[in-house]
Amino acid sequence: QVQLQExxxxxxxxxxxxxxxxxxxDYSITNDYYWGWVRQSPGKGLxxxxxxxxxxxxxxxxxxKKRVIISIDKSRxxxxxKLSSVTASDTAVxxxxxxxxxxxxxxxxxxxxxxxxxxxxxxxxxVTVSS
Amino acid sequence: xxxxxxxxxxxxxxxxxxxISCTGTGSDVGGYPYVSWYQQHxxxxxxxxxxxxxxxxxxxxxxxxxxxxGNTASLTISGLQPEDEANYFCCSYAGRVRFVAFGGGTxxxxx
Numbered sequence: 001q002v003q004l005q006e007x008x009x010x011x012x013x014x015x016x017x018x019x020x021x022x023x024x025x026d027y028s029i030t031n032d033y034y035w036g037w038v039r040q041s042p043g044k045g046l047x048x049x050x051x052x053x054x055x056x057x058x059x060x061x062x063x064x065k066k067r068v069i070i071s072i073d074k075s076r077x078x079x080x081x082k083l084s085s086v087t088a089s090d091t092a093v094x095x096x097x098x099x100x101x102x103x104x105x106x107x108x109x110x111x112x113x114x115x116x117x118x119x120x121x122x123x124x125x126x127v128t129v130s131s
Numbered sequence: 132x133x134x135x136x137x138x139x140x141x142x143x144x145x146x147x148x149x150x151i152s153c154t155g156t157g158s159d160v161g162g163y164p165y166v167s168w169y170q171q172h173x174x175x176x177x178x179x180x181x182x183x184x185x186x187x188x189x190x191x192x193x194x195x196x197x198x199x200x201g202n203t204a205s206l207t208i209s210g211l212q213p214e215d216e217a218n219y220f221c222c223s224y225a226g227r228v229r230f231v232a233f234g235g236g237t238x239x240x241x242x
Contacts, residue, residue: 038233045133046169046177046220048231059230095176103165103183107227114224115231117167119179119188 002027004096004122012090012129018083022096022122029072030054034099034115035079037070039092040124047092051099051115052079059115086129097121134232135160135221142240148209151237153221154202159232161202165224168197168206171236172217181206208239216241 008020022035029035036051050060052070060068064083072079083090097118104111136154143149153160153168160166166184169177179188181197184204194210204223208215221234 045235046222046233048233051230061231062229100182105163112227114163114165116165116224117179117182117222118169118177119182121176121178124176 002098002120004098004120006094006096006122006125008094008125008127010126010128012086012127013131014087014129015085018081018086018090018127018129020081020094020096020125020127022079022081024077024079024098027098029077029079030074032101034059034101035070035072036097036099036115036118037081038095038097038118038121039090040095041089041092044092049081049083049094053101088129091127091129093124093126095121095124133235134225134229135223135234137219137221137234137237139235140238140240142242143208143211144242145211145213147211148207149211149239151206151208151219151221151239153204153206153223153234155204155223155225155232156202159223159225159229160199160204160221162226163224164199166197166199166204167222168195168204169220169222170215170217171220177220211241213241215239 003025034051037049052058101113168181185197225232
């Protein structure tokens with residue numbers, strides 16, 4: 001069954017770039033799912049960062065869009081998160097997850113596939129932004 | 132401040148039922164049939180328990196059920212068990228600009 005595992009530095013200096021990797025095991029990253037990042041600040045709720053498809057389609061949280069890049073390496077079955085110009089407010093547990101876009105709906109006569117549920121999730125990795 | 136509004140906490144005794152609400156707008160919860168719910172125990176990753184408003188992944192007990200009315204989605208847990216004590220988050224598709232909205236989470240205490 002599909003498994004995801006995050007890795008990366010646990011400490012990042014303010015103004016630098018946070019870089020994380022998610023390794024996907026026992027499942028093809030080129031199957032028809034999105035691959036996403038979600039974070040959780042200490043004691044807070046969940047915040048979607050963005051999701052990417054192996055076709056190149058990528059969508060970001062508008063509030064983070066200027067600072068985020070998500071990419072996929074199909075050959076190594078990994079996907080990546082880069083978040084630039086970090087501040088203390090970016091301190092959080094970062095999760096990677098597989099995300100479905102199985103459904104569809106029509107808007108102005110055009111069919112769209114929505115980003116929906118996340119399953120499974122990686123175990124999460126704590127990233128602290130501090131000097 | 133989260134996009135979707137959930138009560139901060141709910142509680143119930145073993146065997147009882149509890150319902151957790153998740154209120155959004157017509158641009159997210161009310162606009163699409165794509166609400167999901169997650170259970171998170173302390174120090175653990177979230178686990179999908181409901182998707183597409185009311186569907187359960189295999190392995191999730193039928194004590195967990197989901198519904199939606201207008202801009203509010205609900206998660207009902209019947210026959211409460213001690214292991215149900217956890218945080219619960221709702222999530223909704225939010226259109227082609229915002230894409231994904233989460234609730235702030237609800238802490239369920241089993242008395």
